[in-house]
Amino acid sequence: MNYWLMKSEPTCYSISDLQQEGETHWDGVRNYQARNMMRDKMKVGDLVFFYHSNTKIPGISGVMSVSSAPYPDFTAQDPTDDHYDPKASEENPRWFMVDVKFVEAFDSVISLQALKNNPSLKEMLILRKGNRLSITPLTKQEWDAVLLMQ
């Protein structure tokens, strides 16, 4: 069982969108490091924090769980999709995704500022300077510490 944090801009897809839908495929990851973690490390049942980025109060907005094994991100092969990649093909899909299920939405977002202020999250990858990865692993200790901040 692994713990993750995944970012999305809420104007693009938010925790309430997921709450309404119940389940979605996490498409559009176009970074090799993030892809490799998703493709090689994610397992059904892993827990994931939903992080709202590029918004007024950036932070963790809720919890979801991985609900499928990794499979090719078909949006990479769709020329009309924003994340179309001409180098992706059926034989060589290049990009991967997983399905995620809604678990819970926090009453209020646990802000980036609050995360920074929590000494037990010092090592959290998302707080490292310059880190822009859209998918990062968390330790169980970090996961529990965040949950306590609700």
Place this chain on the structure above:
DNA sequence: GCCAACGTTGGC
């Protein structure tokens, strides 16, 4: 393989 130019992310 190097590296300059360019594009993207994301907080502020």
Place this chain on the structure above:
DNA sequence: GCCAACGTTGGC
């Protein structure tokens, strides 16, 4: 809108 910090691209 600004800009730091990356990642990617492509000429050489």
